[in-house]
Each structure stands twice: as C-alpha cells, then as structure tokens.
Amino acid sequence: MSPAFHKLWLKVTAIVIGAFGPIFFLGAMEPTLEPARWSLDLLSWPVDGATTFDSPDTRFLSALTGGFLTGWGVTIWCLSNWVYDLAPEGVRKAVVTGAIAWFVMDSAGSIASGNSSNAGFNVLILLLAVGPLWRPAKPESDTTQEQTA
Secondary structure (H helix, E strand, O other): OOHHHHHHHHHHHHHHHHHHHHHHHHOOOOOHHHHHHHHHHOOOOOOOOOOOOOOOOHHHHHHHHHHHHHHHHHHHHHHHHHHHHOOOHHHHHHHHHHHHHHHHHHHHHHHHHHOOOOHHHHHHHHHHHHHHHOOOOOHHHHHHHHOOO
16 A cells, blocks of 8 residues: 555544544434434444433433544544654554554443444444554555556
C-alpha cells in the first residue's frame, strides 16, 4: 500500500469510528433515542427489543459515548490531514494501537457484561477500521517501481 492509500484509509477509519458518535448522542434524548437503542440491541444480539434507554443514566452514558466517538473520529481525520505527511509511521501506529486498545477493552467489557456477541461485531469493525493500516506503507518510489516492473 502506498502512503496516499494509507492517508485515504485514515479517513475511512475516522468515518467508521465517528459515525457511531451522532447515533449515540441522539440516545441522550427521549424523542431521538431509537437509533441508539436499536444499535445497542443489535450489538447485544439477538435483536429482541429487550434493550431500553429508560434510565437517565443510560441516556447520559450514551451522550458521553457519542462525544468520545465523535472526538476520536475527528482526531483521526485531523491526523490524516495535518500530521500524516510529517510522521506517517507514527500516525499509523497510533491509530492501530488505539483501535486495538478499544477492541480489547470493549470486547472484554462486552463479554464480562454478558454481551459476548458484541465481541464478534467488534472483530468486523476492527478489520474495517484498520484495513491496510496493519502494515507499514511502502514509499512512493517502491510502489511506482512495482507498477512499472
């Protein structure tokens, strides 16, 4: 993969992560909580309607989660725009490490809370979010030589 493709994939990662933010933010308010409630019901498979946002504490936690996810997505977008060209490997490693930390903590917490199905969903989200960032980018000159050979 080229650095340009990695830089593009960072934006994909930002969208994958950040897209959950508004959904969970909306879960903070009764009139707009259904997308968050449904998402949580899906992630705690099977979809059975048992997940509710009746508690104000749940809605508050949803607001916090929405804020964190939006912020994390925006941070990755900004890293791709403002930092990647200066330190591509550092940005790549930071984003992959952050995604792995999320995966471990979220999956362990899901399993501990009796929602192990979410760990399976997390595998898919991790693979989509990290994509080609698992491996360092090859310098542009290396990828150009490969294409002409």
